[in-house]
Amino acid sequence: PIFDEENDEIDRTFFVAETGFYLPCHGKEEACRKNVAVEPNEKLRFQAEPENANDKNAVIIFDMQANKLGYVPAYYAESVCKLLQQGRRYACEVLSVNNEGQCAECIKVKMIFYK
Numbered sequence: 001p002i003f004d005e006e007n008d009e010i011d012r013t014f015f016v017a018e019t020g021f022y023l024p025c026h027g028k029e030e031a032c033r034k035n036v037a038v039e040p041n042e043k044l045r046f047q048a049e050p051e052n053a054n055d056k057n058a059v060i061i062f063d064m065q066a067n068k069l070g071y072v073p074a075y076y077a078e079s080v081c082k083l084l085q086q087g088r089r090y091a092c093e094v095l096s097v098n099n100e101g102q103c104a105e106c107i108k109v110k111m112i113f114y115k
């Protein structure tokens with residue numbers, strides 16, 4: 001695993017993966033400015049997606065209005081999925097938004113799992 005799930009607190013920063021599948025901008029700068037509707041400091045939530053055909057450990061990221069934004073990156077997904085199954089409390093918020101057509105680095109977030 002990328003981090004020790006037994007730690008008292010886990011704090012990581014990452015870019016939301018696969019945003020291009022859920023946000024209608026498709027890497028076009030003008031569309032990004034119009035359609036990426038999250039802001040810095042906005043709270044986000046996770047949901048395990050065990051029925052995902054590509055990754056049984058997939059964890060989707062939603063905004064607080066239940067809009068899908070993308071996924072926890074695959075390198076964190078298995079550990080995050082386990083922490084969610086354990087019922088660990090967490091916080092996730094938007095750190096920055098890049099509206100310049102860079103889908104792979106569009107939404108930067110910080111997640112913290114508490115013991």
